[in-house]
Amino acid sequence: MIRLLDIAARLLVRFAVLAAVLFLLVPLLVACLLSFDDRSFLGAFPPREFSLRWYRAFASNPTYMDGLMVSLQLGVVAAAIATILGTMGALALMDPRLAGRDALEAVFLSPKFVPTVVIGFSLLVFTARLGIFDPFTRLVMGHVVITLPFTLRAVLASLIGVKRSQIEAAISLGASEARALWDVAVPAARSGIVAGAAMAFVLSFDEVAVSLFLSDAFTQTLPIALVAEMRANLNLTIAAVSTIFLAATLLLLVLLDRTIGIERLAGDVGARG
């Protein structure tokens, strides 16, 4: 009897895994298929005729293309700043004997707990008061704040393998503490720095709430442009965009697997949530 229950339980779990995987994948596959739909309206699934019209619609829309430009530039700038500051912070926090180390880490990670709408709105009011009106500058500010926790955590996780004795060995051989960190800790953190920068870029690219408050009519990020358009007129351009993102993600995954390895990356990412 117990054996039967056990087998039933295990089957249930297998089923749960399958259901979860399908739940996650099917919408993506549907969007992918729909992106090639030749119909000019959102018709019943599945499509019969296929074409690239929606990809053309996306590429030929100046609002989207401008938005893409803004998002790319914003992503690079914000990720760069966040990676530099996050790496510096992680290098300081890797020493467990540091005074107030845990409190400092909590402060650096605090943006994760603040709702992005609050960050966006508060920055809007703040920059207006200070007389900073350039939307790109505002966007960079907001995006750096929300990506900093991720770069810090990624670099910190990859610094776990660096032992304090290695830093002290470099110091005993004549390196100042800063030089020792640069020679010993930074090379070890390479994978974390890259992973952190990549995460920051992706996060910035996808961010809606902060961007919504800080964009204006002329400087919009791609997600904002898309949401604005889709709210007015839902069409399959978004399916084309989804598929492009899917392809980009797959590419990124292959790249990450070649360089860092998926198993290890999952460990770093899942470490502290």
Added chain:
Amino acid sequence: MDAAVGDGDHTARPAGVMPRLAIWLVTPGLLLLALLMGGPVLLLALESLKPYVPGSVRPGEGITFAHYRELLQPAYLFYFWETFRIGLIVASLSILFGAPLAFAAVRSPSALVRKFLLALLVGLLVMSLIARLYAIEMAWGSNGPLAPLGALLGIAPRHPRYAEVQVGIGLLHFTLPVVALMLVGAFRALSPRLEEAAASLGATRSDAMISVVLPLAAPGIVSAFLVALAMCISNFVAPLVLGRGVVVFTTSLMYTRFADIGNYPSGAAIGITMLILAFLVVYGLSALARRLIPR
């Protein structure tokens, strides 16, 4: 740590070292956060105490708690409750389905399965949420192939509550990869020897799960649940894209205050309330959990 072990002196050492280099390393980041998050949030709090002048964006003079009092009205409390309720459901579902996913990703005997699952989870983590939400709209919407599934659950696309279900599905798509990956970390920390020991003592797989694995992974599960909950109640895009204006989260409420009405102080009050609630949820519930589940 492990510099020159041998004496055990180091266990007795209190923290107290703040070398100059460390100060130089953390100050830029701290300064940035103080200026770009701390300051603005403080300003927001001040803004929330100013009275609203209809028709003008500039707030009036003086201090008032009216905006906070307004939130105590049943209509608003209802919004807060709705947000929290959906968050609870989604967080629970993400644990329910995330745990088996995570476990399979860690312990499946097939390396291919493990790699596939991990790639799926990591990939979803980096994939655009907007793109996913619209994909869900298309898959589960009125014309979508999965709409009949909704009928199975007793709710048809025409049903007024369907928007709620869609928002829930969207949020679940958002939280499931995150929760699963956090649980991957929790399960990885457990040695397979523990399950083997349980098996050698006569436990079936399910027994070993319930009596050994889950209790040990409990702190990680609780963390993951709280993270999922916080993610849900702070989420803005899901109700925006899938809510059809019917599902109103506190985040959407805040945005409409600001964008449609131009009532900055009220929006600010909602924002500050959200912030406090988010903190309470994470820290309050985790403290509670720590009380109930001994580590």
Added chain:
Amino acid sequence: MLDVQNLTRSFGGALALDGASLDAGPAEVVALLGPSGCGKTTTLRIVAGFETADSGSVTLAGRDLIRLPAHQRDIGLVFQDYALFPHMSAADNIAYGLRRRGMAAPDRARRVGEMLDLVRLAGLDARRPSQLSGGQQQRVALARALAIGPRLLLLDEPLSNLDAKLRSTLQAELRGILTRIGTTTLIVTHDQEEAMALADRIAIMSEGRVLQIGTPRQVYEQPASRFVAEFLGQALWLEGRMTQGGFLTTRGTLLRCPTPRRVARQYGLLIRPESLRLGEAEGGENQLSATVQSSRYRGEATLLDLLVEGSAPVALAIPHETALPEPGQTVSLTVVPGGCLPVPLEAG
């Protein structure tokens, strides 16, 4: 060369160093020996510059080190976990200190080659630490510390991470290298065998103070206190007092012994097991009675665990041919002439 005076250091209320002093002359190898928690590692780290002392002084070749930051002290350090840089080859590891000093590339290469020859690792220069065995890593760590030609070499438990066989081989090699290089060396260890094998002088530490410094022979044969006597090798310690005829144990046995060399308030009697013989001697002097606790077979002899006059058990090695007494049996022991030594209870 190295002069450490009266170091004190507390960690959050706990006193780690309580006035520790030691010295090491040019080309001398001094071992800092003591149990876990005695303060030897803290002393090492203060000399190296990674820890500050609350009071006391450290001078190297006449220069005051306390004011000097760690990276300017010109001291070679070999860590217990070797602390090799994992992303650099063995050669790059060894060259690191030379780079910091601005040595030109050809000179560096030559020096690295010399060091690799010294530690007998020529040919392994391109290997990463992960591709080297424990013993090889230890040698690279040594070469790296010596490459900069330091005035002082600090070794932290150099052989503790190696298995027994490797340890004895490397002990001899290390001794040879240290002699050849001629650098003043301070070795921190909890292993007395290591200290005896490697050091010219041994400083015994306990509870933050150096109890005695002397050659291995001096500290073994003339320990300054009970702690030193019992820490080194095996010791039978009998409590009692000095009297006219010698030492009177609390059980009433009188044993002949020389007058104590150090003046102290209380003495105990130290008898090393190698000075004990099984059986009675003529004249009946210096006899002790003991109870057999157990016996253990060792390759070279059998060890008899004996309880003498209520002391802690001592192991007496007896050749295999001797008739083995049963556990519980009472036997007579004779102390060879000169085998009894009165030792102060506390170091002066």
